[in-house]
Amino acid sequence: MPVTLTKIKIVSAAFAVLAASSSGALAQKKYDTGATDTEIKIGNIMPYSGPASAYGVIGKTEEAYFRKINAAGGINGRKINFISYDDGYSPPKTVEQARKLVESDEVLFIFNSLGTPPNSAIHKYMNSKKVPQLFVATGATKWNDPKDFPWTMGWQPNYQSESRIYAKYLLKEKPGAKIAVLYQNDDYGKDYLKGLKDGLGAKAASMIVIEDSFETTEPTIDNHIVKFKSTDADVFFNVTTPKFAAQSIKKMAEIGWKPLHILNNVSASVGSVIKPAGYENAQDIISAAYLKDASDKQWDNDPGMKEFYAFLEKDFPEGNKLDGSVVVGYAVAQTLVEVLKKCGDNLTRENVMKQAASLKDFRTEVLLPGIKINTSPTDFAPISQLQLMKFKGEKWELFGDIVSADVGG
Template sequence: MTSTLLKQIAASALLLVLSSAAAQAQKTYDSGASDTAIKVGQTVPLSGPASAYAVIGKTQAAYMKMINDQGGVNGRKVELIQYDDAYSPPKTVEQTRRLVESDEVLLTFQIIGTAPNVAVQKYLNARKIPQLFAATGAARFTDPKNFPWTMGFNPSYLVEGRIYAQYLLKNHPNAKIGVLYQNDDLGKDYLAGLKAGLGDKAKMIVAETSYEITEPTIDSQILRLKDAGADVLFSATTPKQAAQAIKKVAEIGWKPLHIIDINASSLSAVLKPAGLDNSKGVVSVGYVKDAADPEWKDDPGMKRYLAFMAKYYPDGDKDSNLNVYGYITAQLLVQVLKQCGDDLTRDNVMRQAASLKNVELDLTLPGISVTTTPTDYRVNKQFQMVQFDGQRWQKLGDIVTDEAKE
């Protein structure tokens, strides 16, 4: 009996060891991941000309604090490492190298800005480090054939430009368009999308002028477009210059239909600084719920967002669409990490990011969801035309889905 019992105990012990070893073998990690933590890195313009975007990083950090308080992702805490790059590409390169080579992050997430992301795209792809949900809509960040380790988050600037062209052709077919654009991939993609959407009507563009992100004002550019006889102003800009444009247009008594891109549609960062009265009538596109709009007061997703802001980011402006943006991007990152399970390799991070199926986020508009494939890295392909009424954005027409391939 004793011998039999000992054999049974030994067999049970061996089975336990083998089971434990098998379970451990199913866990696969690259640098930056372990049984207890997942390291994620990003650069944020905490200072510099695009510092209005700093709140995005603050919201994302607060969201990860909430997730960690809830037990993390699949039992692992998310360690979000943030460095200031001041929206300066050379500094982005320096800080991204630090994240990869010193901090050894599993992936980069939401590096903010077109030029900063361009500066590190080839480096990250050469090192096979995910450049996940880059905060830019330039077409080069949704190009899995040439940059398989890069996936942008923002609606494509090319697509958005085409949407504005469709709107103008339908509602203002005789418009004389003046274009103010940032002299980088952001501005150039918007301009290219607008021209592509106008097609043989591209002659509606009577003037176009660019600016550098470091220029203190864009006053001379606005005067140039007015003098060209434009009655539609398309500002393909970031927040600071959008606010300047709105304010200058009002100051000189110019009354064009003013279209601003989605990156510059923040109530708190653009419209309020420019003046709500000055901003009345401005047109843009949206894909998220407006936290300031009472329409959403009973919405479950909005309630979760507001509870999050109250507890984890009480100093933040809950009505800011930049904070809404930070929330939904962080929520989508957590979704990808959840799908990774115990296979926390960089290959699997990209595989899961490229296999999202009808993912609904708390603050995207009803009817809008996220679907990606290995050949279509566009996260946001659906839009709602909107116009500012002096207090909030109002919907224009139905949700538009862009079916075209980049």
């Protein structure tokens, strides 16, 4: 039977409809729970109270930054709904808040929740639920494990990398050092200790003369500092959060113990640690940095820092520019905005992780020059470079080169 022109027209029309519907399907918006045409719902857990409350300002900075983004029209036309809860740095409370965010508030993902013990408590839960635990605010090495925990990603340099950099410095500058280590008795503290021992290698056993752990429930760590003075340690490696770091600097001055003091980056804030402890007591402390220090005048005319100062003035006037945690909150919020922009109209949890794992040489301009953010499906450690610094006068002075000391998951 000959094919008529009419039949050809019908078949052509059918193909046209099919092609149109296929291309329409490709262009369709894709959403998981927590995302719509108008909103992206993001969860966050912070210690607004408790022993690590100095870090609460990170959540407040992020909230202010997202308000600024929303005022400018949001991300691809969607406003960020940022829901942040307090867990008091207590892991059982973290579990409760994470369940609330995922099961009641129905957020798209949880972002930048703070602390190693709190994040450890929800690590398996988040991965079993397949909800991103994105850019956690802790440098524990275990967040870089895309094979076993594909829904969890760190952000800041990991603690073992940082410790290895200090070890490298000691082996070069003070090879006969006698080191006293104070560390928090959890994964955060043990990660730093492992990095130091790995970095010192065979010399660790002879160089570390005392290691002492403390609990976050202890009201003061003064007794540990007094004990250290009675040893012959001439280097103090201080692995503490801000409250205890400030206590230790004060107590060392009070009892006249003057070792070379190495302070972990997470407590290097001038505003929340050094100033309260007294500038005069903090001279020559060594730490490491990956972000610009807003108290350092060398950045006054830096374009990236000018933007940061403008943000503080207009959007977050209560933010203290001397507090390093404010810079952290600003930088990680900017990184998240980049990820969400890259997601376009595909706001599924899977795509959020995919875009977070494909950052290439991204810079928030509050990072130190030369430091870039890079991730891949097999590398969930966005920042892996640091620069050493020494406290002089009322500010940190950077020295040496940018150092990379990658440690895998």
